[in-house]
Amino acid sequence: MATKEFKLPDVGEGVAEGELVSWLVSPGDTVTEDQAVAEVETDKALVEVPSPYNGTVKELHVSEGEMVPVGDVIITYEVEGEAEDEPEVDVDDAEDAGEARADDAAETTDTAETETGETEQSSGKGGRVFAAPSARRLARELGVDIGSVDGSGPGGRVTEGDVRSAAEGDAESATADAGGAGDDAGPRSVEFSGKSATKRKGDAEQATNGQRAGGASTAEAAGRERTLAAPATRKLAEDEGVDLNDVPTDEARDGEAFVTQEAVLQYAEAQREAQQADAEAVQAEGETTEELVAADVEDDGAERVPYRGVRRTIGEQMAKSKYTAPHVTHHDSVVVDDLVDLREEMKGVAEERDAKLTYMPFIIKAVVAALKEYPYLNSTLDEEAGEIVLKDEYNIGIAVATDAGLMVPVVKECDRKSMLEIAREVSDLVERARNRKISREEMQGGTFTLTNFGAIGGEYATPIINFPEVGILGLGAIEERPAVRDGEVVAASTLPLSLSIDHRIVDGAVAAAFANTVMEYLDEPQLLLLDA
Template sequence: MGTHVIKMPDIGEGIAEVELSQWHVKVGDLVVEDQVLADVMTDKAMVDIPSPVHGKVIALGGQPGEVMAVGSVLISIEVEGAGNLKESAAPAPVKEAPVAPKVEAAVESKPAAVTAPRPAAVCQGPMVAREANERPLASPAVRKHALDLGIQLRLVRGSGPAGRVLHEDLEAYLAQGQSNASAPAAAAYAQRNDEEQIQVIGMRRKIAQRMQDATQRAAHFSYVEEIDVTAIEELRAHLNEKHGASRGKLTLLPFLVRALVVALRDFPQMNARYDDEAQVITRLGAVHVGVATQSDVGLMVPVVRHAEARSLWDSAAEISRLANAARNGKASRDELSGSTITLTSLGALGGIVSTPVLNLPEVAIVGVNKIVERPMVVKGQVVIRKMMNLSSSFDHRVVDGMDAALFIQAIRGLLEQPATLFVE
């Protein structure tokens, strides 16, 4: 038998060190070629590191949360063959992902010699036995629902992709083990003394660092304006009815992207990056719109490149593709970097007002709040209109308050008179 030492690979872009986010194997596990061994976190994305060999894990080179230099020992695997010590860098990463790691299907190769690692959880009906430190995959809404019901999420079998726990899984768990109607209410009012400590590593650490850096370095100020979106919502409904089947459905986002593109022609100072160390502002002709997207591990910002050259449907298709890629763990580092201005929206949960944090080194971020119907006075008459607030933030080191207000007012005019979005 021999030992194959895998070193931290050079992921590119001049990256000298990465953070070890999560192990997918442990000492004693049997692994096969191309099986994912670990997730590492760069400044931009999560990267899966695969095994180049079959063998047995005999040593791990670090702990989750540890920052490791490129070229340092990642893992040691016992392999069949000569007893020489072999060293290699891990092969090229098989996937770049900003979301929680997926469960990889083990591939059997030479069953007599190598078998797939045993599953970490054993399922029986809607109940599952997981290891005490294993964190099941679930959305924040499902975690909140489980907390309200007094359910330990690690005991619930997930029926979603990669074993993700869904709302219906919680209902199935209750139906099997707590079928009486008073159980959920009783559980919700039961005393609780449990605690959960969550290590801030990987993507969550990067998000925390970027948010802290942004608020400490930039001079944030926010500006909120109310917009009547009745007309553009009517246009959107008309276009969806006429072209939705052939071109795809339009949300409000591609209209907002178009409004940004048109408004930036008169306010190029908003489509800029500020290098505060070099004291240089770079204004860009290309409009690369970052679209803030929520994933299971936090906020991602995939980038719609060259929005100035895209039609409504082209923008809509690209927004949808990038959002799905980010949520499903398939967005590349290039797709998560390079934005010049960011658009952020919480959809139906958008609230009345928000104060978005800048996506440095950008100098402007436009935040979208929810649409509500309200009585408004129009030409002396009280009518019901669809209203929406834009809550936007700017870097006051670069953007003057008057310019920010005029920029948002320009967007307001374009959205309230949607024909002007397409007048050249």
């Protein structure tokens, strides 16, 4: 029985992370290859993640509701007949780590020998190469001999920046960053690079006094280019968050500054006292605006919901549309008494043919007919090419309100489908969108969009265009409202319409003509049956 780790795959084009909405398995469950083990929500849609193995779930590494970067381990399996996964180990890194531990041990057991031995070489020139795996990979990609690169990292370690500098031929920069690591003989210690070329000497007590006087955290810092220190001192400085080049010292080895553990501890304590003093001063002066805001946020008792996934994608798309395309909205209303009667007559026939007939198929057919007369409403703007692209397909998006936000499934090739075919497809797409079972492909390729806010009881709105489309038609509620017939005010079933257009491509007069054509077909829906 072997152990296999399963990392979150790329569940969509360009997706970098996803929210693990729910687990479909538990530890101890037996799973088969391609069995769905989790539901993950990306910024595109909710998708099921299939298992790549036949085996038993050993451990789930992620909690429901947690954001997971693509490539992170989410499940560990126990798999029969498979080789055990072995972690990738960089040989030189393992060697470096082992020798660092040996150096620490040597210092602990024999300080005198440590202080009189030879300086360890930290570059590849005549010795080992200390480099992170990422730097080694970059060196291979750029064709750089990592053994010839001077390291600027702790202990002379070669960083990615050093490799890039070497690749660009900036030898002087690489040498300066490295600070001459490994060139000097002396006590067994490690050289550090710094930020300032000015050498200043002082003791830890002076640094402490400077901090207590309310100076900056590095007011008494040495600011050297290079510092010698034993491995254990180097480790202590790293743990304390101290730059050895800033630690004041009177000690020297072969003409170079030498820092002890005591000096590191005193300097670290001085920094902490200075930070505490600054904090107390701020508190004495009163809370800053930022702190007041933070306090208000903590105390207001409001619930905070993460802005991510589909909700964030919708928001970003709406903002892009609103601030890219200059919107103009045309409002109108059409009497649809005949449409109401015709739908009522045809509902029974539609049910016999397994179709639920709503008003939407009629409206889609009316919109397609109008788009054929006014093709600029069925276009996009290619800004890079400076061209308006007139589409020869009629793919109508239907905005659907879901728990995750607004989704827009697309009914493809509406001009080639019958009224009942459209009715079945709309019903299926809407249901699967609300259940989060719709695919990304089914929400792409639209050329014009309909949004039915009237389902909630509204009349007029200013819909935001589903960019990069150039038009969207909002539908109000079909209700009886006052209408004028033959000079008399009567009750009539009316449908309010709100048409938003991208004014860069469509003029207001064209938008009004398009809306009039849609209304003509809805006023006399029998005309639509000729193409149904």
